[in-house]
Amino acid sequence: MTSSEPIGFLLDGQIDWSQIEAALAPLRLVTEPDDGTVPFRLLDCHDQLLRGSGRVLLEFDAALALFAGKEAPLRQAAASDGDFPADLPDGPIRSLTQDLFPLRCFLTLARGVLRSTTLRVVDEETKTQLRGEVLQVEGEAGGAVTLVLLKPLRGYDRAPAAMAAGLREQGAGPVDAERVFAALAPEVQPYVAKPKTTFTGQETAFDVAVETMSNYIAVARANEAGVIADLDTEFLHDYRVALRKLRSVLSLFKGVFGAVQTAELKAALSDLMQPTGRVRDLDVYLMERADYDARVPEHLRPGLSVMFDAFAAERADAQAALANHLNSKAYHTVISELEAQFAHPEGFIRGAASGVSADRYARKLIWKRYRKICKIAARIHDDTPDEEVHELRIACKKFRYLVEFFAPLFAGKSAKRIIKRMKLLQDNLGAFNDYAVQQQALLRFVETHPAMTGRRGVEAALSIGALIALLDQGQRAERARVMESFDRFNSPEARAEIKALCHPEEAAA
Amino acid sequence: MKVLACYSNKGGVGKTATAVNLAYAFAQSGARTLLCDLDPxxxxxxxxxxKPSKKLKGAQFFQDVERFTRAIRGSDYENLDILPANLTFRDFDLFLARMKNSRSRLKKALKGVHSDYDVIILDCPPNISMLSEAVFKAADKVVVPVIPTTLSERSFVQLLDVFRADGVKMTKLLPFFSMVQGRKAMHGETITRLRARHGKRFLSTELPFSTDVEKMGLHRKPALCFAATRPAGKAYWALFDEVKARL
Structure with missing residues (x-):
């Protein structure tokens, strides 16, 4: 309204009311503490996207409150059942979290108790000049914070200003997610799905490979518990992406490890990847269910549910097997050994390129990969077989991983811009591939699955057939766009930028 | 946004109590409400x-919408803000009279806060002046408390004449009987006579004479706050329902 003072404040520990009273004089402070405490939960998804964006989400009294900075918190009712943003009743926190992480579930990152106190600041005629709410939050771990939320009344600026001054004297500042986490969830480390390698400029290619791989082993491990508990699909997705990145470091950083060492590591990683594939495939199909249903005419939908029911049943088994695998002693041995190896990299057998400066190595590799993409793309025209388009997709993916691995090495935002430019092309190629893979999977299902018998089988075959036809159309539409997407990615400016990145000496000259 | 004026060309008829309780009732019903205290x-x-804002200078008041909105104060009740009376309001009639296009200026000033409020209630000073004529123009409805006595009846007839002369729509007028004392025969007779003469123009709610209304000064709260279930409180709720239905 008229006041420009902040609404939300955060204090470490408890509030000292006498100091506030002194700051407010001659206005008077009236506080009414709630009778008891209520339990609270600090919520975020596994990626900690709320924390990462400076937000703090608390659940208490069957309601949610999302705090950020100096703003008034967003509030809404909590979910009566379910852990996903979509399970929340309509409200501002549902919309926000649905946008931020539609596929992720909420996790409880801290618990404890909270006491709420309403406050009023009144003048000598007992006219209220400011309202507010104080939440004293005590975590189970022993840390405590106090959140103060002011509700200024129109036309009364002095009271909020005096209150803000009193709060600041006690060290209050805007609500800061890191301060809240430090007090309530000190053991919860921020999760980073794409860890950045630190560069000083002195590293060798070997150093970078080791650090990158060791980072991604940590990412994979951070997702194990979520995969085992089957909390949401993204734990497995991130786990697999981490393993895939580990593999691509091995294949991209040629000559950094010795040949035998490389082959051993590759084999170990393939063994880790293998048991995860089926659950992920089924996750993807099941997530596509609404979309598939929408694509076929209504009378064909019951036929599709034969397939989806079969997929769901199969997923339950595959998930159980995957959880067993991740819980197994054998898995723990393999992953712990891998971890230990990267913690003590001196034990690795190195390749010829291991001692090359990371900087030179990176620029050379990125250039080589870029040339390869251009070469494949040059061969592609309207009649090129699909295999070559897939080849382009894989080459693009490798190129992007490389740029991502080395991005912190390059000054400015050119690496980020290159990655951004690839997005359209990669989305296009990715969709093209997904359509192809899905058609094959559906065909295989029709041909081999026991559910495809009898009248229901015929019904299902009809529906799946219709879906395959539609997927084929989709695939062809994506295929028709590939050259245009590539040209957009490979614009003269992009070429110049990649060249400048890989050959800075020429660009300077 | 609707503008509701509480007006009487006669003093001491319960006009301010009506404005205060109607404003409170509107706010309680969920409407964002501004009560403008135009009575000096x-x-x-x-x-x-x-408390009135000291910073306002009358000469600029209705020219400067920002000043107008800055003078607004939040009440102790949800959804209810107050534009407090100000010393400069004493010269308000004069000020308006000096200004040409006074009606459109008031209208403009009210529009300045349109986005903020669902209902604006004007507690008007008890005389027929440029201000009150401007208010009649700006208001969607004009609530007029009428004590059922001969003297009040005369004032009411005068008010009708003003409305006619100004070309203000008669349907804007919402008179109701105020401070009614059931034991007084004259009250009953006047009510019967006026209802017969003015048909459905009078609201059906009759506000009783009540010490609860007088106690508002003691509590410094709307009667609806502390006497909602007593006769006066019930009557104010009924009045609110009727006014809201006509607004």
Whole structure:
């Protein structure tokens, strides 16, 4: 309204009311503490996207409150059942979290108790000049914070200003997610799905490979518990992406490890990847269910549910097997050994390129990969077989991983811009591939699955057939766009930028 | 946004109490409400413990929408803000009279806060002046408390004449009987006579004479706050329902 003072404040520990009273004089402070405490939960998804964006989400009294900075918190009712943003009743926190992480579930990152106190600041005629709410939050771990939320009344600026001054004297500042986490969830480390390698400029290619791989082993491990508990699909997705990145470091950083060492590591990683594939495939199909249903005419939908029911049943088994695998002693041995190896990299057998400066190595590799993409793309025209388009997709993916691995090495935002430019092309190629893979999977299902018998089988075959036809159309539409997407990615400016990145000496000259 | 004026060309008829309780009732019903205390005695502001703003200078008041909105104060009740009476309001009639296009200026000033409020209630000073004529123009409805006595009846007839002369739509007028004492025969007779003469123009709610209304000054709260279930409180709720239905 008229006041420009902040609404939300955060204090470490408890509030000292006498100091506030002194700051407010001659206005008077009236506080009414709630009778008891209520339990609270600090919520975020596994990626900690709320924390990462400076937000703090608390659940208490069957309601949610999302705090950020100096703003008034967003509030809404909590979910009566379910852990996903979509399970929340309509409200501002549902919309926000649905946008931020539609596929992720909420996790409880801290618990404890909270006491709420309403406050009023009144003048000598007992006219209220400011309202507010104080939440004293005590975590189970022993840390405590106090959140103060002011509700200024129109036309009364002095009271909020005096209150803000009193709060600041006690060290209050805007609500800061890191301060809240430090007090309530000190053991919860921020999760980073794409860890950045630190560069000083002195590293060798070997150093970078080791650090990158060791980072991604940590990412994979951070997702194990979520995969085992089957909390949401993204734990497995991130786990697999981490393993895939580990593999691509091995294949991209040629000559950094010795040949035998490389082959051993590759084999170990393939063994880790293998048991995860089926659950992920089924996750993807099941997530596509609404979309598939929408694509076929209504009378064909019951036929599709034969397939989806079969997929769901199969997923339950595959998930159980995957959880067993991740819980197994054998898995723990393999992953712990891998971890230990990267913690003590001196034990690795190195390749010829291991001692090359990371900087030179990176620029050379990125250039080589870029040339390869251009070469494949040059061969592609309207009649090129699909295999070559897939080849382009894989080459693009490798190129992007490389740029991502080395991005912190390059000054400015050119690496980020290159990655951004690839997005359209990669989305296009990715969709093209997904359509192809899905058609094959559906065909295989029709041909081999026991559910495809009898009248229901015929019904299902009809529906799946219709879906395959539609997927084929989709695939062809994506295929028709590939050259245009590539040209957009490979614009003269992009070429110049990649060249400048890989050959800075020429660009300077 | 609707503008509701509480007006009487006669003093002491329960006009301010009506404005205060209607404003409170609208706010309680969920409507964002602004009560403008245009009466220089500042009684509505007093009831809500709101002090007038010293910074305002009358000459610029209605020219400067920002000043107008900056003078607004939040009440102790949800959804209810007050524009407190100000010393400069004493010269308000004069000020308006000096200004050409006074009606459109008031209208403009009210529009300045349109986005903020669902209902604006004007507690008007008890005389027929440029201000009140401007208010009649700006208001969607004009609530007029009428004590059922011969003297009040005469004032009411005068008011009708003003409306006619100004070309203000008669349907804007919402008179109701105020401070009614059931034991007084004259009250009953006057009510019967006026209802017969003016048909459905009078609202059906009759506000009883009540010490609860007088106690508002003691509590410095709307009667609806502390006497909602007593006869006066019930009557104010009924009045609110009727006014809201006509607005």
């Amino acid at each position: 005695q500042g009684a509505s502001s007093f009831y809500f413990r709101v």
